[in-house]
Amino acid sequence: MHTKLFLKGRLRHELGTQEKQWLEDCISRIVTIQPRETLVRRGQRVEYSYYIIEGVVLRHLDDRGGERQLVGLNIPGDFVDLHGFPMKRLDHSTTALGDVKLAEVPHSAIAGLVEKSGHLARALWFSTLLDAAMHREWIFRLGRLNAEGRIAHLICEIIERYRFVDLYDGHTLPLQLLQRDYAEACGITSVHANRSFRTLKERGVLELSGEGRIEVLDEAELKRLAEFRGDYLYGDGDLALESLEDRDEQASR
C-alpha cells in the first residue's frame, strides 16, 4: 500500500480502509526522479498530482536573478501538488532533494474520487490546506525571527512532520538539505546559515553529522529559540488546542 502514510497522525482526518483503497486505485504509475531533478516548473499546466512514497521534494519560487526561495518542502505521505487539481497549473516549481519515489495520480481519477466520497473529498481539501497553514508559519518565520530562530523553526517543523509518519527516532533527523537549502528556505545567505549553525552547535542544541543528518541534542531549547508552537500542523495529539482555546476565552473575559 503506497499511500499508507497519507494524513497519518492528522486530527480527525485519517482515512478508512475503503477510502485508502480507492485512493490507492487512482495511482496510474510509480515515478522515480533523481536528486535535484525538477518535477514541475512554474506556469506549467498539470493533469497529474504526485504523492510522495519516499524522499523529499522542495517547492520554490525564483527571483529575477535566478535565486531560489523555498516556499515549502514535502515528505513521504504528502501530496506535492494536489492543489494542481483545482488550480490546473502551478505557480511555483518543485525539485527533488535526493532520490524520490512518487505515485502519479491523474486528475481525472481524483475527480471520480471526490464524487464518490464526500469525506474523502474533504480530506483531500484538508490536506491542501495544511500546506497553506505551513506557508503561514513560514511567513511568520521570515518576518519575526532572526537567522538562528528561522533555522531552528524550520528544523522544529520537520521534526514534527517526520514524527507523524514515523521517520524520526527522537534523536537523528535524516534530512539531506545542504546549508544552501536552509539558506534558501530562511531568506539568508549560505554564509550566514553556516554562522547560525555554529551558534546552534555552541548552544548545544544540535550537531551536524555527515550525509545531511542532524543530531538533535536539546529539542526543548530548539523550540524555545524558534518560538515554535506545533499546533498549526493539526496533529492528532493536539488536544493542547482545547486548553489554548480556554486560555483565550479567559483572557477575553
Add this chain to the structure above:
Amino acid sequence: MHTKLFLKGRLRHELGTQEKQWLEDCISRIVTIQPRETLVRRGQRVEYSYYIIEGVVLRHLDDRGGERQLVGLNIPGDFVDLHGFPMKRLDHSTTALGDVKLAEVPHSAIAGLVEKSGHLARALWFSTLLDAAMHREWIFRLGRLNAEGRIAHLICEIIERYRFVDLYDGHTLPLQLLQRDYAEACGITSVHANRSFRTLKERGVLELSGEGRIEVLDEAELKRLAEFRGDYLYGDGDLALESLEDRDEQASR
C-alpha cells in the same frame, strides 16, 4: 446580491447564476465589525465562515512578545476563513482593518452546497488555494526582497486584487493600512517602513495622501522594484501564462 464579487475575474472559476443563488442562500446573517475588532482568534473552533461584503480584514500570527506578523489580507469578494470549513479551527487570528461588513455562512450550509454541486465545491476549494498561492508569494517577498521591494510588492498585489473586483480606478488606491500595518506585513519596523515610503516617494512611484490613500504614479516602476509577476493571482486575463509556459519549454530543450 451580497456575494456578487466572489471569484470575480478569476480564471475559469466564475460562478453561474444558479450557483451564485445557492451560495447567497447560505448566508445566515450579515455581521458588521468595528475597526481593529477581532473576528476570530487563533486556536478557536469555528462553525461559520465569513465572506467580505465591504471592508478589509487582516490575518495575522503573533510572536511571543505579542508583535504581529500579517500573513494575509482579505478584501471584498474574499472569504476570510473558508478554510475553517475543512479545518474546523483557525491557526491564526483575523482583525478588521476599518469598518467591515460580512456575510456569515454556517459550515452546515457549506456542507450542503458541496454535496449539491461538484463545480461549486471545486470553486470553493479553488478559492482557499488562492490564499495559499498568495502566502507563497508573501514568503518570496520576505525572503528575497529588501524593505522597499517588499512594500512595493505588497502594494502591487493589492492593486491587482482590487482590479479584479473593480475597486481600483487606475490611480488612487483606497486602503487604510497604517505604516505600522505595512511594517507588520513586511517583517520590518514601522520606522523603516517610513524610510522606505520616503524613497518610494523620491523615486516618484507613489504618493501618500491622507486617509490611508495611495496615489500610484508609476505602476510599471513599482512592479519592477517588486519583481512582481501577477500570475499567481490566477486572473482571467492571465493568458500570459501560456507564453510563460512556452518559454519554460523552450528553455528546457
Add this chain to the structure above:
DNA sequence: GTGCGGTTTTAACACGCGTTAATTCGAAGC
C-alpha cells in the same frame, strides 16, 4: 480655541546580515 492620543517623520547610533574571498574538507574519479 486647548489638550490629548495616536501616527508620521527624522536623527543618531548599534548590530545583524550580506558580500567577497580565501581556506579547508570530503567524496568521486583517475
Add this chain to the structure above:
DNA sequence: GCTTCGAATTAACGCGTGTTAAAACCGCAC
C-alpha cells in the same frame, strides 16, 4: 596515490535595518 569539484567554514568589511528617542503632525473631544 593525486586531482577535481562542490560544500563547509572562516575572516574582513560594508550596508541595511533595528533601536531609541524626540519632534512634528493631525484628528478629535471638550
